[in-house]
Amino acid sequence: MSSVKEYFFEVERKRFLDWAGDRLDREDLDDESEAYQALAQEYSDMMDAYDQEAEYRWLERQSFHEQYIEFGVELRAAIMLLTHSEHGPYAQMTCKLVYAHAVTLLETMISTSVRALVIRDKAFLLNIAKHIETLHRGKKFTLLEIAEHPKGVEGVILKFLSELTFHNPATIKNVLCVLIGDRMKDLDVSPIVPICNLRHDIVHRNGKTIDDEIIILKPGQVFEAMNTIDVFASEISRRIRETLDELIGDF
Incomplete structure (x- = not known):
């Protein structure tokens, strides 16, 4: 993975962890836990929805x-x-x-x-x-x-x-x-x-x-x-x- 990709990957991961940290106890932030996996999927779905809405607004213009x-x-x-x-x-x-x-x-x-x-x-x-x-x-x-x-x-x-x-x-x-x-x-x-x-x-x-x-x-x-x-x-x-x-x- 290139350094640029690694940088953006880490930035996105930090955003997710900050978001997840407001919703989970520290012990649940283990990426193997069910609570973590469920929240990761919710975050991914939310980002997809944002992307779709942004694309829709762009097409409207x-x-x-x-x-x-x-x-x-x-x-x-x-x-x-x-x-x-x-x-x-x-x-x-x-x-x-x-x-x-x-x-x-x-x-x-x-x-x-x-x-x-x-x-x-x-x-x-x-x-x-x-x-x-x-x-x-x-x-x-x-x-x-x-x-x-x-x-x-x-x-x-x-x-x-x-x-x-x-x-x-x-x-x-x-x-x-x-x-x-x-x-x-x-x-x-x-x-x-x-x-x-x-x-x-x-x-x-x-x-x-x-x-x-x-x-x-x-x-x-x-x-x-x-x-x-x-x-x-x-x-x-x-x-x-x-x-x-x-x-x-x-x-």
């Missing part, structure tokens, strides 16, 4: 439009980084890092936008809830899961969405079709399929193909991929904006 603008700003920055590095000694590493990062930017934009829309309008929440098995075969939520979550159905759905991988083109298409409806059905994800596949090799195989061949990227390939990602994100943005305009027009 997000808007689809702002997410798209932020995506564009970050993508332009990635383009500039590669432009200034493409002839440098670490150009190949920069190409791979920027390539993977561009896909992550797309993933973040879509994931955050989807969850923010679920919070924004109950119609989007219901769309996901009604078609949950379309997104995850056999997935069901029990009444106990819903009752135990502080945010009820909304919280359970948001947690489910946060666990999906939005660098998978099939997942992107399925979620957007369920969330938005007919306007997303003819969304063409084929241009980003090879990009996402290559990103997987870069991130999960240390820049090698499934045949163990080292991937060599040229700056031009990365610029082309980023342009494809930009066009794809713009198309998603347009369709979501039209859907929101339609919802506003219905009132």
Whole structure:
């Protein structure tokens, strides 16, 4: 464990012991005691609840439009980084890092936008809830899961969405079709399929193909991929904006 991780681990442990010390007798602070274990679980659950609430409040502050603008700003920055590095000694590493990062930017934009829309309008929440098995075969939520979550159905759905991988083109298409409806059905994800596949090799195989061949990227390939990602994100943005305009027009 690195010294930084050790430091934060000790800080968190001290916070817990201070909290537990107000609730247990000194002899019960033995980490093998049942009382200690029960309180440790309670503390962990409490921290999880705080994290979920903080995430929820953050999503409430997000808007689809702002997410798209932020995506564009970050993508332009990635383009500039590669432009200034493409002839440098670490150009190949920069190409791979920027390539993977561009896909992550797309993933973040879509994931955050989807969850923010679920919070924004109950119609989007219901769309996901009604078609949950379309997104995850056999997935069901029990009444106990819903009752135990502080945010009820909304919280359970948001947690489910946060666990999906939005660098998978099939997942992107399925979620957007369920969330938005007919306007997303003819969304063409084929241009980003090879990009996402290559990103997987870069991130999960240390820049090698499934045949163990080292991937060599040229700056031009990365610029082309980023342009494809930009066009794809713009198309998603347009369709979501039209859907929101339609919802506003219905009132």
